[in-house]
Amino acid sequence: MSISFTVKATRRDDLGKGASRRLRHAGQVPAVVYGGHAEPVSLTILHKDLWHSLENEAFYSHVLELDIDGTVEKVVLRDLQRHPYKALVMHADFQRVSSDEVMHAEVPLHFINEATSVGVKKGGVVSHLVTEVEVTCLPADLPEFIEVDLAQLDLDHTLHLADLTAPKGVAFLELAAHDNNLGIVVIHMPKGVAVVEA
Numbered sequence: 001m002s003i004s005f006t007v008k009a010t011r012r013d014d015l016g017k018g019a020s021r022r023l024r025h026a027g028q029v030p031a032v033v034y035g036g037h038a039e040p041v042s043l044t045i046l047h048k049d050l051w052h053s054l055e056n057e058a059f060y061s062h063v064l065e066l067d068i069d070g071t072v073e074k075v076v077l078r079d080l081q082r083h084p085y086k087a088l089v090m091h092a093d094f095q096r097v098s099s100d101e102v103m104h105a106e107v108p109l110h111f112i113n114e115a116t117s118v119g120v121k122k123g124g125v126v127s128h129l130v131t132e133v134e135v136t137c138l139p140a141d142l143p144e145f146i147e148v149d150l151a152q153l154d155l156d157h158t159l160h161l162a163d164l165t166a167p168k169g170v171a172f173l174e175l176a177a178h179d180n181n182l183g184i185v186v187i188h189m190p191k192g193v194a195v196v197e198a
């Protein structure tokens with residue numbers, strides 16, 4: 001993980017809907033950090049700083065440094081509430097992580113070689129069934145993304161979770177805990193187009 005993110009936050013004692021509304025009017029985002037072996041703490045974060053970080057996809061799948069009034073904790077972004085139509089973050093939830101405790105996280109999938117895949121060359125179109133997967137790992141092993149190579153994917157074939165290569169120290173939760181071999185991506189002919197055998 002070459003990128004690192006630091007989120008600067010301030011403790012807050014003024015709680016409730018009215019207080020949160022006042023914070024948002026002042027360009028702040030109400031937030032909370034919880035988990036680990038400490039009590040939840042209510043926070044405020046500068047909206048412009050958080051918004052800038054959220055523009056980077058890696059922010060969602062990284063262990064972040066949460067700087068609360070000068071004290072730094074390792075956390076992951078657990079939940080985000082956005083305004084239904086304005087470019088505003090309404091609330092953010094962070095969860096503490098410990099370097100020696102296994103964590104769960106959603107990791108984005110990056111699909112490569114779509115245009116040159118066997119099925120697309122035959123006229124097929126790619127359908128992404130999922131765009132992120134839940135993994136379990138130690139914080140140091142958390143990948144920024146997982147690559148899915150479609151080069152050999154043929155028409156009417158599906159790549160499943162078990163076909164992906166998990167990075168070292170990482171397990172796919174659906175497989176490990178639920179034995180659920182999810183479909184990830186499929187190539188099929190567009191509706192109304194007949195397959196012409198070469």
